[in-house]
Amino acid sequence: MKTILLADMDAFFASVEQRCNPALRGKPIGVTGPAHRSVITTASYEARRFGVKTGMSIREAKALCPQLILVTGDNDKYTHICTALKEVYLSFTPVVEVYSIDEAFLDITGSSHLFGGPIETGRRLKAEIQRRFGISATIGIGPNRLLAKLASDISKPDGLRLIEASEAGPLLKDLPPEKLWGIGAKTAEKLKRLGIRTCGELASAPAGLLRSCFGVMGERLRALGMGVDSTPLHADQEEEGGPGGTKSIGHSTTLPHDLFRRSEMAHWILRLSEKVGSRARRHGLTGRTVTLIMRYRSFETFERRRGLGAATNDTHTIFRTAMDILSSTRLKEPVRLLGVTLCGIEQADTQLALFGGEDRRAGLLRVMDMLNMKYGPSTLTWAACKGESPHRGIISPAWRPSGAHRSL
């Protein structure tokens, strides 16, 4: 049995703004995006008491709460804290999936005993977040992601709650399915038409009925109704093992929206390949196998690998190989997460690289890496990576800090 912890910041953007400006503390504030100033991105809890919600127009919000103070969001501040939060998470467990800018899943199965058990781990993490950033987080803990998320949702704000596997049945029995993570309003509406109004009813619904209505998702929906969710955490990894202790170098990202067309996935794969390649080059490592990880909308997760003729840390080769894997994969459903991993890690042979046929590109990569190290990641990058900059407009909920540690 696993122990999964979800750390979810309370009213994240608003809390950060209130922390930075004491004049805003205890007041109803609404944070707007730098580019979309007509919509509330996050409301402080003081504003929520008036009914102000995320996604509301400023006019609606002001009508509910005339004294609402509007603050223009600062994405750099939030991404900086998100990155720093990841460091805090990593001091509790090496298995961390930053799920969105203010939520992260931690697999504490193997580490919670070091901190006095799951609840005590949660308490310490909460205290550390408060101490370092002056903001509150709600911690949900459970045997899987679904129940960890539910534990957090029902104890917000500033909560801490553990749901045991044995509690799932009674807790879910009368809960409407849309309260579960992964079941949206549209699915809930379809379920209602089948006469299914609670998770209890969903759990005991005939498998055939669900399959005929939802296809492959049917099985998963029924499992969710029972509080069962075996989706693994997807952590950026740098596994111990090979030279310098590294067995693989990987990055993954949850896409801002599900994608089905390969052409639309290409620039995400390029971006991930560049993260992997630059990290390998920084450590003087190369790899012999490229793995592409895909997670479908239904959360089914799988990976395909392909060996390389020669060990490499060249972004372009990693990208081409990952794209080859993608084009030979028959996609059954839209994809919500992509990951690229370089395995079979060995020390880079610089002698060979100098006289190999790829010397011009190797030179280009060296210059790129140098500039990016000096002026920040993505100072210089491939044109195709520029498409969806995470810093334009409202920050994407899928924004995640890179797993790489940049030394100054």
Ligand SMILES: [Mg+2]
């Ligand atoms: Mg939150």
